[in-house]
Amino acid sequence: MKASAQAVVPTRSLPGLLLTLVVMALAVLSAAAPPASAASVTSVSEIGRALRESPVYVDPAAAAQLSAKDADALADRIAKADRPLFVAVLPADYPKQDLFTKLRTATGITGLYAVRLGDAFDARADSAVLSNAAVRNLVTTVEGEDTRAQLTDFTAASLTNMGGSAPSTWRSVDDGGGVSGTALITVGAVLVAGGAGAYTLVRRNRRRHAEEQRAALEKLRVVVDEDITAFGEELDRLDFHPAEAGADDAMRGDYERALDAYEQAKSLMAAATRPEDVRAVTQALEDGRFSLAQLAARREHRPLPERRVPCFFDPRHGPSVTDATWTPPGGAAREVPVCAADATRLSDGRDPVMREVDTDQGRRPYWDAGPAYGPWAGGYFGGGLLPGLLVGTVLGSMMATPAYAADYGSGYGDFGGGYEGGDLSGSDFSSSDFGDFGGGGDFGGGGDFGGGGDFGGGGF
Secondary structure: OHHHHOOOOOHHHHHHHHHHHHHHHHHHHHHHOOOHHHHOOOOHHHHHHHHHHOOEEEOHHHOOOOOHHHHHHHHHHHHHHOOOEEEEEEOOOOOOOOHHHHHHHHHOOOOEEEEEEOOEEEEEEOOOOOOHHHHHHHHHHOOOOOHHHHHHHHHHHHHOOOOOOOOOOOOOOOOOOOOOHHHHHHHHHHHHHOHHHHHHHHHHHHHHHHHHHHHHHHHHHHHHHHHHHHHHHHHHHHOOOOOOOOOOHHHHHHHHHHHHHHHHHHHHHHHOOOHHHHHHHHHHHHHHHHHHHHHHHHHOOOOOOOOOOEOOOOHHHOEOOEEEEEOOOOOOOEEEEEOHHHHHHHHOOOOOOOOEEEEOOEEEEHHHOOHHHHHHHHHHOOOOOHHHHHOOOHHHHHHOOHHHHHHHOOOHHHOOOOOOOOOOOOOOOOOOOOOOOOOOOOOOOOEEOOOOOOOOOOOO
C-alpha cells in the first residue's frame, strides 16, 4: 500500500517536466507583474507625497534632466524662502491629462506648482498665492531655457513676491546635521577672541545700512509726494459736494473713502522711517483712486468699474481697464495692466506715457531706476502681480536677490490677499478654483487653477 501511494516519474520525462515547470513559473510571474511601461510611471499620489516632504521632485525617468545636486540646491532655496513653490521634473511621456489638478489634489497645499515635462514647462497657482497674469508672464519669460536654468530663473522670480508659506513638513536639506562639542568649543573661542572687533564691525555696518535706508527713503519721498499731490489735485478737479443735487449715500461714501485715503497717505508718509513703509502709502493712494473711479461712474450713470490694479506705466493714470502686451527694451513680452489711454497708444504702435524718476543717469522709467522703488511699486501692484510685470527689468532683477529681500522686504504678494498657503488640510481647495484645465489635456500657457486650459495651448 505504501509503495502504491508514491508518485512515479519516468526517468526519461524529467527534463521535459522541469522545462514545463519553468515555463509555468514564468507565466505566473508575468501575469502577476504589471507591464513594464505601467510600472515605470510614478503615480500622481506618489509625487504628491514626495512634494509634501520636499519642494522639488525629480522622477527617476527624468533624472538626466536635473542632477541630484541641483535638485537639492533648488529645494533648499525654496524651503529657506518659506514659500509654497512646488517643482516637479517628469519625463516627456508622462500622462498630462488634468495633471495640475490631480497634482494639486494629491498634495493638498495652496501654492504655486511648476512642472518640467520633457522639454516643455508650465505652471499653475492658487489665485491667493500668485495671480493668473503673473504666472503666465513668468512662464513666458523662461521659455526655451534648459532645465536647470529654467527652474532656477523661475524660482528666483517667484519666491521674492509670491504669497503663502511653506508647509511645516519641509525642511532644508542641510537640516539635521549635528554640531560636535569640539566644534562648538572652537567656535566659542574664536568668537571670544574676535568679539571686540566683530562688535565694532557690526556697529559700522549698521550705521552704513541705516544711512543707505535714509537715502533710499529720501528718493522715494520725492516720488510719493508727487503722487500725493497729484491725488489731491484730482480731488479738487472732481468738484463734488456731498449736498449737491443728485448725490446719494453711495456717492458720498465713495467721496469720503477717497478723502480718508488722501489723509491716510499724507499721515503714513510723514511717519515713514524706512523704505518698506512706503508700501502702505501707495496702497492707500491706490484705494483712494479706485473710490474716485467708482464715484465718477455713479455720477455719470455708468456701470461700476471692476477692481483692478493701477496702470502699470504710471499709477497716477488711475485703475487699469484692460491688459495689454508690452515688451521692454531687451526684454521678453508680457501682459501688463493699462489705462484706456495707454491701451490705445499701444494698439496704435506708439509708446505709452511712462512714469519716470530721477537717477544718476538722468530720468528713467521707475522699473529701471534701482531697488529703492520696489516698495513704492509693491503698494500699487500687490497680489503677486509684480514678478510677471518686472521680470527682465533692472528693478525686477534686483528684487530677486537676497540682499534686496533683506533691505526692502519681500512678499509683495502679501498685499490684498491674506494668503494662507502651506496648510496640509487642503481646506481652501474648491471646485471653482481647480476645475478641468480646458479639455484636451495639452500643456502650456501658464495660469491659475481656475483659469481654464489644462497644460493648455496646443503644445507638445
